[in-house]
Amino acid sequence: MALQRVSFRLRQTVACARSIHTSGGRHLQEALAVEPERNPEPFSIFRTQESDPACQLENHVGQYYTLPPAHIQTVFPHGLPARFQLQMKTFNEGCVMVRPPALEVISYLKRADYSKPALRFLFYGVKGSGKTMSLCHTVHYCSTQGWLVVHIPDAHLWVKNCKELLPSSYNGSRFDQPLQATNWLRNFRVTNEQFLSKIQTRHRYVWTKREFTEEGRPLGELVDQGITRVKSSSDVVGAVIKELRLQSGQPGGCFRMAVAVDGLNALWGRSTIKKEDKSPVSIEELTLMHNLRKLVKNDWCGGAIITALSQTGSLYTPKTAYLPHVLLGEEGFDRMDPFVPVTVSNYSEKEFESCYLYYQDRQWLQHPQSRTEEGKKELVFMSNRNPSALERLCAFL
């Protein structure tokens, strides 16, 4: 019965649906034909059965695909936005919308030449337009293709509210952050379980007088060393990054590396961490940030660097700033140059319709007026089709 109402309202999307059946719909039909034993789901205009990001095309734009629960636990122990995690818990499923920026980056990744230095992509857009979700969609693609994913969920978390700051044992002028590093290593281990035994170290690392890691040991041992010995975890992060950068582009190498950094502007911003004499710590003096800057530099091959800007968690930046040269600053922009900028804008009409129908289907729009035309017009007006504004509006309606 929702289908009849849909056909009255969505003339444009019905026209698209017709083209689904003619040109790209063969994928949908093939998918349905391959698994005849499943109950044939009613054709819904806002969902797609294609849960593999590699097979998603332009005709899937605006449709929601379901993240398999096994993938959510392995690929995203720490990457998804907090409100999306709440939504996943409430709806008992994780559905991501297929949107043009993510599809664009995935198409570039499919056609890239991996013998050349790593390509850098940057998602930018106004607040709440979906940059982090596009990044997570791309990370899901890389993970399903069997790449090694180095995902830093929010670089801003490493430059503020640091409870423990230790002077680094490796370099006296730098500072370690053991808690953040251990946390990140734990999540890294969950994401890249299968690579930890395959990759061998190429150097010998000495941690203390009695602890060291020999050459040729599996990477898993290095990561375990960082998790168990919390004091040296920041240096372990640096060692892991160094090993991965050296080995990713090798001809005999067994993996491709995807580096995903959210909140890239933290790398060239300011931090609020203070030393004991109340003087501020610069970003250069933090070991984790120093190593992250080396990772994001494109002097290695055999992978890609996908990043997103974020004003929300950033320090000392105005609320209205969203453009790369404003948020990254001069130094950051020069270091990141050349990169492929990808705009993430607010929902288009079709995407908005899809989101509205999805919320209705999941029993999220409960107010009787929200199901009328007047209510929908008011939602469009109040949210300006901004994804996060719409989500917060619909939360209490």
Add this chain to the structure above:
Amino acid sequence: MASYRGPKGGSLKYCHIFKMAASITGLLKPWTPRVILVRWSRYNPYYLEPEIQREAYSVPDTELTTEEKQQRELKELRPIKAATSGITSSVFSDPVLSKFINMIMKGGDKVLAKNIMTDTLEHVKRKQVEKYHKAPQGKREDIECNPYTIFHQALDNCKPVIGLASIQKGGKFYQVPIPLTDNRRRFLAMKWIITECRENRHRRTHLYEKLSQELLAAFGKEGNVIKKKHELHKMAESNRAYAHYRWW
């Protein structure tokens, strides 16, 4: 078009009950003003109320009755009061909810009060929708997911039917059962919910969590506010003998 202001720039709300009470007790002398200030409204009665609903403006001239046409012509000539900032022409606005938000508000911080209320509604909805999605197909119709129906039903469940008034007779004060107006019942229900949430919970929980717990309990006819209402009813029942002390 300059708006007409009354002679003093405002007008006073009248209260006839007070005038009656004053004349009864002999306080009303010829020089006492016959009208006494009760509320803060400073508008001259010449000013008309504003029309908030959008639907009233979309009715074309042909469909109006003669009275409505006269009313419209009057509105073109007379000055109109300014609408308060608490009311909207939004289709989602609810007068009962606005009253509740005003009662939560402290120190005039309406923004914070509204945010608390929206967080409460979201929290209630999240709990119910999570239950809905985890329930088997047969049990799904029983779960109420609409936070607005839950709020209204909980408020209705908390409204007392009969109240008590302290009446002095023969030097002693008796608790006399009296009927309550609709406004008083609604006010009492809201006041009890808010005070109970503020006082009887751990101080580190957010108000929206406390409110959502209490609203869900009241929806299911359990919880401290329902208990308080039942105790009031029992007191009124036990004091039936003094009901004739009421003279209105």
